Structure formats: structure tokens, C-alpha cells
Amino acid sequence: MKNLINYNLKNSFSRNMGAKFPPSFPNEMLVKILSSNFYSNIKKNFFNKRLKILEVGSSSGNNLRFFLEKKYTPYGIEINKEMVDLGKKNLLRLGYKIPKILIGNNCNIPFKNSFFDCLVSINTIHYNYGDDILLALKEFKRVLKKNGVVIIETSGPEHFNRAQSKKIKNLEWIWNSKDFRKGEKFGFFDDKISFSNTLKKVFSKVDVFERTEFSKVKLHFYFAVCTI
Secondary structure (H helix, E strand, O other), rough: OOOOOOOOOOOOOOOHOOOOOOOOOOOHHHHHHHHHHHHHHOOHHHOOOEEEEEEEEEOOHHHHHHHHHHOOOEEEOOOHHHHHHHHHHHHHHHHOOOEEEEEOOOOOOOOOOEEEEEEEEEOOOOHHOOOOOOOHHHHHHHOOOEEEEOOOOOOOOOOHHHOOOOOEEOOOOOOOOOOOOOOEEEOOOOOHHHHHHHHHHOOOEEEEEEEEEOOOOEEEEEEEEEEO
């Protein structure tokens, strides 16, 4: 997780673009998946239960607030104390009870085996690269109960940041966008098939789809729902 050493309060959200507060609304596709059977064929009605759920890379708590509203028991991990505190302070600002948020990362989740019903990773898996991608996925699996569910989102090839990145070899790219990550290595997937095939090395069932958004820049994501 060398890439995230410089991830801190200063660059955690786009103040230079006019943002006064960190992101405070949950990921739209995550809300859909957790609210309706329409979007995935895996684990129908699973998300109607009172789940113990972990978000890897919980950031400002924008998804944790949704888990709280769903009456789940949420947990979060972030890369350093600054980011842990960011999530706690933003949830407090929004009037929510602060769940347990600890320091951790994709390959080092500070919870015991088979602890969670569900794990969510929204745009964090690509902060590892090469062989560490599989290590991260195996760590996700380790902390999940039998029949647990993993939800993973990552950048697709048409995403503006991914499109500017340069491939070195399989699951190893150089970030070229002009921000604090420039020159760092990322583990992007070549296409939807490679994403699905990698997930199938660890999880028993995998459902992968994609979504795009258009504004001043193009956003393109792969989204997966998996069971162990």
C-alpha cells in the first residue's frame, strides 16, 4: 500500500473544486445493490438481514451512514489515522453514531477470521498491484463468514484516470493523472473478463457488470458481487 502513504486530509477530497465538506452521500450503485434484488442474481434477499458489514477504505463515512440507516452493524478501515478521523468527524457532523473504524488496508484487515457477513470495497482494490491483488482478495475472504458476500468496485478502461495511465504488465499500471498519485503503481484490470476471472480464483460465484457516468469527465467502473 505504498501508494497511499500520502493520502491525507489535504488531498482526501477536492477543495480546489469548491467542495466544502468530504463526500457525504453513499455510492449510488451500492445503494441499488443493497436495496433491490433487481441488480444482481447473487444472494437474493441477503441484504434485507441485519448484517455485520465492513467497508475497506471507508473514507469520509459516506457509505457507513447508509449501512447505519439499513440497521446493519457497520465497521470501517482506513489507511492512516488522519483518514480514520476524517470519517468519524464527518459522520458526527451529519448526526450519526460513529461505528468502529480502524487503521488497516486491503492486505491487512485487523479483524479475526469469519467475522463479517459482507465486505465492501469501493475503488480500493486497484491501490494494490501485481500479486498483491490476489493477496487482498484472499484477505477479504478470510474475514468473511461462510456464504458471505463481497462487493467490489474498480475503475474500468474508459475512466478518465485509467485512460491516462500506462500499462507496464498485467495488473501493473503507472498513474499519470496530475495529483498526489502521479507516478505510483496501480492494479487495474485490462477488461471485464480479466476482472471476473481474477475474482473467480478466490470466490465461488461472481457477478460482474459495469456502469458509466458523464459530466466534464468520463467515469467508468466495473462492479462485482461475489460469494465465498
